[in-house]
Amino acid sequence: MARPEGISVHSLWVGIAMIVSRRLRQTLQFHLSVVFLALVLTVGSVIGWLTYSRMGDVIADASGNLFNVTSTEALAGLERLYAPAELAAEVLARHDITWAETLAERLAHMPVLAGFLDEAPALAGLFVGYDDGDFVMLVPVRDEAARRRYAPPAGTSFVVQAVDRSPGEVAQGRFVFLDSAFRVLGEENRTTYAAYDPRTRPWFERATAENVQIKTDPYIFFTAQTLGQTIALRSAAGTSTVGVDISLSTLAESLSRERITERAELALFDRDLRMIAHPDKTKVVKILPPAATGGGPALGRLSIEEMEGSALSSVAKAAVAAGVTTGTDKTLNDRLRIDGAAWRIQVAPLEIRGSTPYYLAIAVPEAELLAHARLLLQHAALAIAVILLLAVPITMTAARLIAKPVRALSAEAEKIRRFDFADPVEVDSFIIEIDDLARSMNDMKSAIRRFLDINKTISEETDFDRLLDTLLQETGGIAGARRGAIYLVSEDNAVLQPAAAMGGSLALLQAFPLDGLPGILQHACTHNKTYATPVSGASLAICGGDPAAEDNPDRNAVIVPLFNRAGAMIGMMTLVREETGNSALIGFVDALSGAAAIALETRQLIASQKALFQAVTRMIAGAIDAKNPSTGGHCARVPELTKMLAEAAHAASEGPFASLTLTEDDREAIHIAAWLHDCGKVTTPEYVVDKATKLETLYDRIHEIRMRFEVLKRDAWIAFWKGVAGGGDAAKMAEKRQLELAALDADFTFVAECNQGDVFLSPERLERLQDIAARTWTRTLSDRIGIGHEELSRKAQIPEPDLPAAEPLLGDRPDHILPRRPEDRFEPGNPWGFKLAQPEHLYNRGELYNLSVAKGTLTAEERYKINDHIVQTIIMLSRLPFPQHLRQVPELAGGHHEKIDGTGYPRGLTRDEMSPVARIMAIADIFEALTAADRPYKTGKTVSEALKIMGFMVKDGHLDPDLFDLFLTSGVWREYGERFLKPEQIGVVDVDALRPGPRVAA
Template sequence: MHFHRQSAQVSLALLIASTITFGMLVLTLVLVGQSFRGMENAKATAAADATHQLTVSVNDRIRAIIEPTSVTLTLLSHDPLTRASSLDARLQRLPVIADALRQNDIVSAVYTGYDNGESFLLRKVRSSGILHFPDAPQQAWFLLQTMTLDDTGTRIGEWRFYDRNLQLLRQERRPDYNYDPRERGWFKAARTTAATHVSEPYVFYTTRELGLTLSRQAAGAADNINSNGSVSGIDVTVSDLSRQIADLRQTPGSRIAIINREQTVLAYSHPDRLPARTDQEDPLYHLEEIPDSPLPMASGLADSERAERFTLAGEDWYGMTAPLTTLGPEELTIVIAIPADELLAEVWSALARQTGIASLIALVLLAAGWMLGRRVGRPLEQLTDRVSSLSRFRFDTPIRVDSRIREASKLSIALDDMAGTIHSFQNIATTLNRGQDLHTLLGDILDQIIHILGQHRGAIYLFNRGNGELGLATTHNLEGPKTIPDIRPDSDDSDIIRSLRGPFSGHPVFAILRNRKKQLVGTLIVEMEDGDLSNISDDLAVFVDEIAGSAAVAIETRELIESQQALLEGIIRLVANAIDAKSPYTSGHCERVPKLAQMLVAEATQARDGVFRDFQLSETETYEFHLAAWLHDCGKITSPEYVVDKATKLETLCNRIHEVRTRFEVLHRDAEIRYLQDCLAGGDQAGARTRRDQEQRQLQEDFAFIAAANIGGESMDDDAVARVHQISSRTWQRHFSNRLGLSAEERRAFAAAPEARLPVTEPLLADRPEHIEHWGERVPPVTRDDPRNRWGFDMDLPEHAYNRGEIHNLTIRRGTLTPEERFKINEHIVQTICMLDALPLPDWLSNVPRLAGTHHERMDGRGYPCRLSGDQMGIPERIMAVADVFEALTAVDRPYKEGKTLTEALGIMATMVREHHLDGDVFNLFIRSGVYREYAREHMKPEQIDEVDEARFLS
């Protein structure tokens, strides 16, 4: 390596600047931390002050609720109502107490209880926005509940409903109303004092509201002057306390509650978060019942001058408690919990500002330290030497800078070399990891190695184990032979290098490529033209050898991947060919459908307008579709051949029409025998002959009809079906046992019924129990409610696996397949999905089962096996369906139909589009692109290829 000469240099001492800056940063952090702690404490103290102020505010609000009501109650204790002894006299004071209710929204009821157990109570029908008496008249505003005694001392309860102007709306006796004020706590408490008594907060029985009861003896009751011992009371609701304390929150996330000594919640700042209650439940909540609330932990904190910090569910809170003194003996407490992040939001903002200022100061100090330390740089020489030790080869990344500082200059050179080395290794790693094609991979590897070494020519040879020679795989401006023969696979590296020196002159460097098993893979050759060619260092040789080793592993891996992919492709084609070879009537189907489908996909990806303008498949998706197309019918390998190839209705493994014909032969011969017997008996020969001829002629006609029905070429109408049943009712006699010469499976079919006594009379055609093959334990998981169905199949499952009944088969309305056989054929798609789903496919091939298993679905959701609609299928799946239908219509190797012409096939497919069987957009693309003509020229007979009027089918 050559170092650029520079003029005299001075030292650089970054250490000084770093030390100064670090010291200032530590000092700044300490000061900021102390500042944060101080602000945090100040915030906590301020929160406690705010809590005590909140307590004062709540006390004031409670006092504002109680004091006006207490004044009203005092006035009421002097009212004539307290001394009225009759209901009429009391009713005259109704406007007075009605005014008390109208003028104060928080007053729920005003009432007076008398010493004899009578009572006079006026309440609002609607309070706190809630209608408490749903059966009240529509205009009702007040409800007067009275309890009086008649002359016999009988208690009479009455309810009167009044409108806002005290017009009576309805009056009714209430035998169930048996209110006795003397039994109430407010009555008893008021009798013990001459002052106003305030009850503890509780839930009103009638309205279920939270409130207080203020009660007071009638004026003069304490001295027994002009008083009958009555007590007046006023119910005051405190339901809006929750809303009021919500308005007093310090932060949006603060939680506030007012509780009593039993920790019952009387008010809560977030009432919408309380769990729902039924009508029968106590509407009051215990503090522990509030979900996800920090208040239970905060309630355990003692009242103090500052907030205390605690953690709940990973979130920090500040908690405080303070007593409420307004209600005296009730011992109410206000509990507050404030989220730490909200309380300290301003603290963090101030901390951020201080940190910014400290950072700016640190930058200024760094610049000053940098200027001061420029003259001191000796400690950096060791670091420079270490970094320079990495710089053994030349890399061309331009990082070098000119400097009068010796250490900085040497460091820039080392970093320049190191950066170039790292960059080159990155290129090598990218090439090894991302290379797909082996030839391209080898070319990229060679280019990178030549670039790393700073040379211009090189080549890679791969070993051919079969020929025992090295063949040229790729070259970069290096002239050499195409092959190097006589290379043994067990040769060591030195022998191989000696064999290579002959064809290559100059100063080449050789690296032998071996795989993980140390087997010979090939060789790398680099012509060394630049640098000191007389003394190639050992470090260079080791470096080239290590790079070559990585290249060998990459080559081996790529060859393995390509061979595995080729193996997978071969197995897929093997399965497809096996399916086609299984039946002579479907040969070529599994090969033709993929070709047609891929032709359509290619046209869809090239479309620049319409629904396909944005349709594109990546290379991986294209290969995934290719595999799915080849495997779209792999489930047919499980379909019984005699069902797939069933050409007549009575065909199973053989055509059972011959068995039926034998029975007709027996009946024909029986007619001949009866004729001869009549002749021998001396009967009327002419009449016997006529009967014989008529019977035999009918047998000929009936058999001809049955034989024609067996073909299944035309659809059967009701008359034809009825004639089959009529013919089947004819009987014949069997003289031989039907239990002899049977297989084990056939014997099991007969096991359910005993053998009939011979000879036995049987119908000419019959559906017998032995014709039924039950599912047993082989029920396929195709119904939605089957717990084994994890693929979403939704098919109609026939009652039996097979029904080979003769009448059942001969009365097939169209074609030759029974519903059971049709299901068995359709089941091939179920087996396709199950088989492919069972394969350990990689993630990038995970859609193969779906792509292969949806070509029998319909756009209207009436297809199978999952009843998917068009919206649930992608373009590749719709293309597969079109390709499968067109190939099936035009194929000439089916036993049950002839191949259609192009016009016939496209006409049928156009009808299927109108019936929402096939996708119209794919069908239009199929016609416009001319794919159908291209396919026809290669795979259809000339007589099938007619002139097509494309406009007739395009929509």
């Protein structure tokens, strides 16, 4: 199944672990029982497994040793088998029989040969092969198989097999039957045996060629049809070869005795993997089919690989694969799986003198080797089961006794998790560790309770000086101190100066330079570690103690360095105790000192940040006033008046503002909002705010128009002189010139008057202005060189005319229009809720367009730009990350141009949509603007005049009547006037006459 997208393998495993851990959650009693029982079971299993595995190793080692012993015994058996045969061959090689020429002579020596056969049952026969092809062999008749093979007369003990090849005669083969006294019991001619020629046999050929005692490879005896081996040796006379046949069937009996277990298998084979001996004689010789022999059925040697149903076939293959049969003396010891069962095997070479090595293969089922080990393991399992049955009730009882106090401690831990520290921990246990844990939990509970109490006290204290006193008192109470002091590092990081004292006077403590601290303080500063030390005299005074107090050998001071998170020291706390301190107490005070240092640092940081923010706020307001002298101290006075009126509303015990209550956070928000209420003015160009004439931008463009009139006047003079030069009437032409010059002077005077903001532009004036604008003047220089990129791009909207070019005397050209950027447009539903009628263009600097302003100097675009300062104020403040208690600053600062009837800007809010403070700021802004006496363009109005104007604004639905009434009756106007206005502006005010009537709900 595919893993869901987004889920990592690590997360998957963590989830599985959580599920498993939840399902495994059980009681301690259960786990103790399970662990104990699992331990017993594990120990028993491990012991049984170790016993079994070790016994297996022991048995495996023993089997290896037994394999080696078996191999040694097999080799010894072979040597016992070969020793009499080798001796017999050596004796016969020097016996007279080796040169006997007739059968009779040879029969005389049969007792000697029989003596060897009697002493060595493994000898199958002794024989002599003569160089002329004669052959004589003595064979014992020991069993029924031999009797069936030879069919001898009764009492036959030996059979003499002879071949006689006398010169000139046909070879004869005969069997002579002898009794135990070597008397001839009978004789039988064997025609088939006459074909036997010893000189063609491998033993004869090898012995003759090598002239040493040789051993043939195992083969099927010609007569006995059994597997055997021949030891042959050339006679001393050199006329014959003697041989001894050894029957290998006796090895099968030896191997049977060496079987380790019932199913163990052993076999002896040669390098060609042909069988030599096996406990089962039928697995050595096989019947060859006629097709294999080329005649009738015959016997052949079975290959070990052909032994179907036997493990020895696999063992032989393993031996061949391991290279054991390649002529090395390597022994194979291994573990094989044969037909799904494990077998221990060994294949060892047996070195035979005068012969190629034989190989002994042993295979034993591992199950039979480990049968005894398994029996022991079953007995061990039975013993473990009995132990488990007895251990269950004992374990459950013991686990219940152990778990009971642990459950009680778990309940106490749950109380601690719920921050319930009311009751002490009372748990007893006979287990030392649990009892110690109970006491430790009780101490921890008490310490956490005190720690939290102190932290709560510290966190709730807002006054920094009281915070220092509280911190010193609480810490001193924990340490058991009645005197102490707190020193703080000065702002310039040069002096450690006293800031709080307990049990004494702060004035008696002195400051110390940081580079010259007394030793008792220097040690704590250097090592940044709380420590206790005996004090007296001057050191006692430094720590806030009384130097005149009686000596107390147990008196000590706890010196607590206070470091901030940056690792810089911000202060030092000293506590004087009248008894010897303990390490646990010092550790607790040290832990508390970290929280204290962080609390102090936090308060200092908050105070510093507030001071910085206040300074930045005042800096912005001062920059606005400095940028535009026409506003004077407006940004500084409005906050004061706003706060006065807000406090009056807060103090009202009846009326519409009886429920209004200001918190310290509210006061801070009002203070900041009032100081920043006009911060958007930093975006308003000065030439718009201070626009004194209609054509003024960065300069007054009336000078450009004046120069055009000057050009036209020069053209009038030029036309006059051209006429005179052309022979015209000079007097008439002079009269015409003067009329033209007078008209130009009058027109420019009119244009200059229209440029003034205090001149009302009537329809007649507007019509004359347009007539003047229709006149043209000639420009001979390009107006597209030497100008800025933006102006050039605006002029590029129309093709440049050919020069000289005639242009209107007052122009409204496309390049006079500055477009408004798309990002400066406020669509309906904008994030700030602005509802403003925005002019299409940012600015229109057309000369005729500006001169056509009916009243004042500002065009619609410029008027919007001035009003835009409140938009920018809201946007700028909305982007500041104010803390939670100051989130209302943008709303307060941005509402002082709203009107309660909804006709204000920029949001068009009504009274109910505005907060009381926003409505308060509107009154403060208007009153300050009316009474300000530092504006260069006007004189400040008197208080009565300003209040009267504001009264009309109340009637028009622009100002809040309730707040205006509070403004009048509370006397805020008088308090403000006494602080900021000239005495002559205050005068006498009839408050009752100015108070608005009852407000009628809409």
